[in-house]
Amino acid sequence: MTTLFIADLHLDPLRPEIQARFSGFLQREARQARALYILGDLFEVWVGDDAPLPEYRPGMRALRELADSGVPVYFMHGNRDFLIGQRFARECGVQLLPDPSVINLYGEPTALLHGDSLCTDDREYQRFRYWVRKPWLQDLLLRLPASLRWRIGRSIRARSQQRTRNKPMQIMDVNPEAVVARFHELGVRRMIHGHTHRPDRHKVELGGNATAERIVLGDWFEQGSVLRVDENHCELASFQD
Numbered sequence: 462m463t464t465l466f467i468a469d470l471h472l473d474p475l476r477p478e479i480q481a482r483f484s485g486f487l488q489r490e491a492r493q494a495r496a497l498y499i500l501g502d503l504f505e506v507w508v509g510d511d512a513p514l515p516e517y518r519p520g521m522r523a524l525r526e527l528a529d530s531g532v533p534v535y536f537m538h539g540n541r542d543f544l545i546g547q548r549f550a551r552e553c554g555v556q557l558l559p560d561p562s563v564i565n566l567y568g569e570p571t572a573l574l575h576g577d578s579l580c581t582d583d584r585e586y587q588r589f590r591y592w593v594r595k596p597w598l599q600d601l602l603l604r605l606p607a608s609l610r611w612r613i614g615r616s617i618r619a620r621s622q623q624r625t626r627n628k629p630m631q632i633m634d635v636n637p638e639a640v641v642a643r644f645h646e647l648g649v650r651r652m653i654h655g656h657t658h659r660p661d662r663h664k665v666e667l668g669g670n671a672t673a674e675r676i677v678l679g680d681w682f683e684q685g686s687v688l689r690v691d692e693n694h695c696e697l698a699s700f701q702d
C-alpha cells in the first residue's frame with residue numbers, strides 16, 4: 462500500500478477549484494492509501510480553530526471521512542496555518558506532527574518538514590517565524606476576537622505577497638548549507654518538504670561519499686501534486702482532476 466504526501470494546497474474561498482480537487486483526492490486516491498501526510502499550508506489563512514471560514518468546512522469534513530474510513534492522516538503546520546491546534550485535529554480526525562519529524566518509511570528513516578525553516582536566506586521571514594512560533598504569542602493572538610484575528614491574518618498575507626514579489630527567487634528557495642546541516646542533525650538520508658512550490662527530487666552531497674535525497678512537493682494552484690511512496694517505488698506526480 463502507498464503512503465501519500467501533499468502540501469501547499471492553500472485552500473481559499475477565492476479558489477474553489479482547489480477545494481474540489483482536494484475533496485476528490487480524499488474521496489478517491491487517498492482512500493486506498495496506507496497513510497496521508499499533509500506537510501503544511503493546507504489553508505491560505507488560519508486564525509484559530511474556533512474561526513474557520515465556512516468555505517473550509519467541506520475540506521474538513523472530507524478529512525474526517527477519510528480518517529473515519531481507517532486511513533491515518535497526519536498534519537504538519539505550514540507558515541500559513543501555524544495556528545491550527547488540537548481542536549481542529551480532533552474535529553478532522555488528524556494527528557498533528559511537529560516540524561521536523563522523522564518517520565520510518567518502509568524501513569528508510571525519512572525527515573518531514575514544511576520547508577520554511579530551510580529558507581534561511583530570507584532573514585526577514587525567519588524573524589517573523591521566530592516570533593509567531595512562540596507558544597505564548599500564539600496564546601495571546603488566540604485570545605483576540607476572531608474578527609480582529611481575520612484582519613491581522615489578511616494584512617499579514619497581503620504584506621507577505623507584496624514582499625515575495627520583490628524578492629529575488631534565490632532568497633525564496635532553500636539554503637544549500639541549511640539543507641546539509643539539517644540532514645546531519647536529523648541523521649537521515651531522505652527528506653520530504655513543501656513550501657517553495659518547486660516540485661523536484663534533488664540529490665544532496667553530504668560530504669565523504671554520502672548522498673541523500675531531498676524531495677520537494679508541489680503546490681496545488683494549477684494541478685494536484687502528490688508524492689506516492691511504497692516498498693519499491695517513490696513517485697512525485699502531478700495530476701488533473
Ligand SMILES: [Mn+2]
Nearest residue numbers: 502539540656
Ligand atoms: Mn509555506
